[in-house]
Amino acid sequence: MGNEHKPIDCEEVLRSLISYLDGELDKAATADIDHHLKHCRTCYSRAEFERHLTELSRKIGPSKAPAELRRRLARLVEGF
Amino acid sequence: MKEQTARRQDGEAGGDRRRLFQARVLDLTDGLYRVALRLTRHESDAEELVAEAVAKAWAALDSLEDESRFRPWIFSVLINTFRSHCRRRGRELSLDDCQDDAGGEPDFSLFDKLHQPFLLWWSNPEQDFLNKLLGEDLQRAVDSLSECYRAVVVLVILEGCSYQEAADILAIPIGTVRSRVKRGRSLMQKALWMHAREAGIHTATSETEGEM
Ligand SMILES: [Zn+2]
Numbered sequence: 254m255g256n257e258h259k260p261i262d263c264e265e266v267l268r269s270l271i272s273y274l275d276g277e278l279d280k281a282a283t284a285d286i287d288h289h290l291k292h293c294r295t296c297y298s299r300a301e302f303e304r305h306l307t308e309l310s311r312k313i314g315p316s317k318a319p320a321e322l323r324r325r326l327a328r329l330v331e332g333f
Numbered sequence: 334m335k336e337q338t339a340r341r342q343d344g345e346a347g348g349d350r351r352r353l354f355q356a357r358v359l360d361l362t363d364g365l366y367r368v369a370l371r372l373t374r375h376e377s378d379a380e381e382l383v384a385e386a387v388a389k390a391w392a393a394l395d396s397l398e399d400e401s402r403f404r405p406w407i408f409s410v411l412i413n414t415f416r417s418h419c420r421r422r423g424r425e426l427s428l429d430d431c432q433d434d435a436g437g438e439p440d441f442s443l444f445d446k447l448h449q450p451f452l453l454w455w456s457n458p459e460q461d462f463l464n465k466l467l468g469e470d471l472q473r474a475v476d477s478l479s480e481c482y483r484a485v486v487v488l489v490i491l492e493g494c495s496y497q498e499a500a501d502i503l504a505i506p507i508g509t510v511r512s513r514v515k516r517g518r519s520l521m522q523k524a525l526w527m528h529a530r531e532a533g534i535h536t537a538t539s540e541t542e543g544e545m
Contacts, residue, residue, distance in 0.1 A: 271515045275489065277496050295450060302444045302459045303518075309463065310490050310521075313472045318366035322380045326362060326387055330355040333391050 261285050266296045274303055354394065357403050358387055364404075364492055365411055371487045372415050374476050382418065386411040405494075408502045412484065419480070429505070431481040431513065440519035443526055466525070474524040482517035489514050 259281075266289050272278050273286045290297045365386065369379035390410045397406050416428050447459040475486060488499040489510070496514070500507040 271518060272496075272511060275496065275514065277511070295448070298448060298459070299444045302448075302463070305460075305463055306443070306522075307490055309466060309468075310471050310475070311493070313468060313475060313491060314367055314370060316363065316367075318362045318383070319376070319380065322366060322383060323359065323362055325380070325384060326358055327355065329384060329387060330351065330358060330391070333351055333354075 259285050261289055263289075263293060263296055266290070266293070267299075270296075270300060270303060274300065274307065350394075354391060358390075358407070361404060361407060365407070367491060368408065368487055369411060369415070371475060371483060371491065372480065382411065382414060386414040389414055405498050405501045408488070409504065412502055412504075428480045428484055428503075431479065431516075440515065441523040441526070442519070443522040446526060462529070465529075470525060470528060473528065474521045477524045478517055478520055482513055482520060485510055485513040486517040486521065490518075 266273075266286055269278060269282065269286065273283060278286070290300055362383070365383045366379055369382040369386075370376065373379045373382055386407070390407050393410065397403065412428070419428060443462070444459055447462050449456075449458060475483060475491075478486060484503060485499055488494040488502060489496065494502065496507050496510045499514075500510045503510070
């Protein structure tokens with residue numbers, strides 16, 4: 254039972270890299286890219302860059318709603 | 334429908350229903366506010382939008398068929414409330430029409446701008462660039478997107494929604510989410526690049542290269 258990977262080129266990786274990083278590819282396509290990234294320094298660096306940028310973007314803005322909004326919503330729902 | 338409305342008015346069961354709704358809403362308030370803030374880009378507008386959406390959600394609670402879908406359901410109410418705000422201001426299609434997209438311009442990639450394959454191994458200009466980025470730079474880049482890209486970027490990147498969840502929330506096909514996420518990231522990177530150049534954050538190698 255060898256690990257069969259469809260060899261894919263950098264073009265193909267580039268095309269589906271974002272979906273790959275967002276966890277939106279099926280198992281086989283994910284494994285193909287995993288395999289490519291292990292052997293291609295440029296695509297690996299690109300993937301790391303995109304991953305890191307996404308991580309930074311995730312932290313944008315406040316993490317919490319203002320306390321006043323929470324109180325306002327609680328009051329609002331009490332009144333329903 | 335009628336039966337459920339009757340149940341809502343019926344004391345004990347109605348109280349349970351309200352308590353459950355309240356608990357779920359308070360659970361999701363942070364996420365609702367974050368999305369509202371990036372859509373409206375103003376704190377007080379965002380608070381108004383969330384409060385209005387919660388009131389609408391309560392009024393439309395009977396349309397929630399599956400309790401486990403509460404999160405995408407209430408986010409879709411928030412989005413629709415925002416849509417009607419835009420409509421009121423005469424900007425009917427802002428959330429659903431990516432017309433302002435820069436034509437057939439190819440995707441912009443910061444990595445392609447920064448990466449230098451022949452540098453010595455300890456030099457990493459793309460990492461240096463990320464290290465210099467501030468939260469406010471990223472926020473400005475997201476806010477610079479037109480609403481139609483911003484909505485998808487905010488749901489998928491900031492809130493971690495799956496493409497399917499974002500598609501359900503925005504009531505658009507999943508393929509549209511896929512392409513807008515890609516294009517939205519590209520436009521965001523271009524905004525970061527332009528800002529970095531204006532602010533002189535990135536000057537090292539870029540000046541000698543041609544413009545995109
Ligand atoms: Zn490659």
